[in-house]
Amino acid sequence: MKLALLDELARRPLLGDGATGTQLQSLGLLPGACGEFWNTEQPDRVRELHRRYLAAGADLLTTNTFGGTTFVLSNHDAATRMHELNVAGARLAREIAGDRAWVLGDLGPFGGLLEPLGDTPAEDVTRAFAAQAAALLEGGAEAILVETMSDPEELGLAVRAARAAGALVVLATYAFQKSPTGFRTMMGTSVPVAIAAALAAGADVVGANCGTELSLDDYTRLTAELVDAAGATPVIVQPNAGSPVLRDGKISYAESAAEFAAAAPRLLAAGARIVGGCCGSTPAHIAAMRAMVKN
Numbered sequence: 001m002k003l004a005l006l007d008e009l010a011r012r013p014l015l016g017d018g019a020t021g022t023q024l025q026s027l028g029l030l031p032g033a034c035g036e037f038w039n040t041e042q043p044d045r046v047r048e049l050h051r052r053y054l055a056a057g058a059d060l061l062t063t064n065t066f067g068g069t070t071f072v073l074s075n076h077d078a079a080t081r082m083h084e085l086n087v088a089g090a091r092l093a094r095e096i097a098g099d100r101a102w103v104l105g106d107l108g109p110f111g112g113l114l115e116p117l118g119d120t121p122a123e124d125v126t127r128a129f130a131a132q133a134a135a136l137l138e139g140g141a142e143a144i145l146v147e148t149m150s151d152p153e154e155l156g157l158a159v160r161a162a163r164a165a166g167a168l169v170v171l172a173t174y175a176f177q178k179s180p181t182g183f184r185t186m187m188g189t190s191v192p193v194a195i196a197a198a199l200a201a202g203a204d205v206v207g208a209n210c211g212t213e214l215s216l217d218d219y220t221r222l223t224a225e226l227v228d229a230a231g232a233t234p235v236i237v238q239p240n241a242g243s244p245v246l247r248d249g250k251i252s253y254a255e256s257a258a259e260f261a262a263a264a265p266r267l268l269a270a271g272a273r274i275v276g277g278c279c280g281s282t283p284a285h286i287a288a289m290r291a292m293v294k295n
C-alpha cells in the first residue's frame with residue numbers, strides 16, 4: 001500500500017521523472033506549439049511519456065501542465081480551455097501512475113512580471129494559480145509542484161494558492177544561475193532569501209530545478225546551500241541535462257545518463273531527498289539514476 005508522499009519521503013529518498021517539454025518535442029511537438037493541447041488532442045503520446053518514466057523507475061510523475069495557467073494559455077488563444085486541459089493532464093498521469101507512483105500537478109511561471117515591476121496584479125496571478133491547482137487536484141494529482149520560478153513573490157503566491165485550492169502537499173522550486181555573488185535566480189534572489197520565501201509560504205518540499213549554465217557539480221554545491229537554507233524541510237533537486245547546444249540545426253543536451261547516475265549519490269550526499277531531471281533529461285537518465293537511488 002502506497003504511503004502518503006511525505007511519510008514515504010521521511011522513510012527513503014524518492015526519484016522524480018525527467019523532462020516533459022523536450023521529450024514531447026522528441027515525440028513530434030513543434031517548437032513554440034502548446035504542449036498542454038496534447039492532453040486532449042494526443043493523449044496517447046502523453047500517456048507514453050508517463051509510461052516511459054514509470055518504467056524507468058520514477059516514484060513521481062509530473063503532469064504535462066507547466067504552461068497551464070490562463071496567462072500562458074492565452075498566448076495560444078486557449079485561456080478558456082484552462083480547466084479542461086489541466087484536469088485531462090492530471091488524469092493521464094494518474095491513470096499511468098496507478099499505485100506505483102505519485103502524481104505531481106505541475107505549475108510553471110505565469111510568464112509576466114508582478115506589480116510594481118510589471119503590470120500584473122498579484123490577485124490576478126493568485127486567482128490563476130488557484131484555478132489551475134484546483135483543476136489538477138480534480139484530475140487526481142496528489143501534490144502540486146510549483147517549479148522554474150525566479151521571483152520569490154510569485155512562488156509564494158503559487159504555493160499559497162495551491163494550498164487554498166486544497167493541495168495536501170506542495171513542492172516549490174526555483175531555477176538558479178551562477179553569478180559573481182553565488183547562485184541567484186534570474187530576478188537576482190539569493191538561495192537563503194528564495195528558500196525563506198518558499199518556507200514562509202508553507203511549501204512542504206523546497207529546492208531547485210532547471211537552471212542556466214549549471215553543471216552537475218554546480219548542482220551539488222547548490223544542493224548543499226539549499227539544504228542549509230531549508231533546515232528540516234526536505235529538498236528536491238531536478239537539474240537540466242547540461243545546457244542546450246545547437247548541433248546540426250538540432251538542440252541537444254550535454255550530460256549523459258551515466259553522468260546523471262554518477263551525480264545522483266553526490267546530490268543525495270549533499271542532502272537532497274528527491275532527485276530527478278529537468279530539460280534534456282530522458283527516461284534513460286531517470287533509469288540510470290534509479291540504480292543509484294535505493295528504495
Ligand SMILES: [Zn+2]
Nearest residue numbers: 210240278279
Ligand atoms: Zn528545465
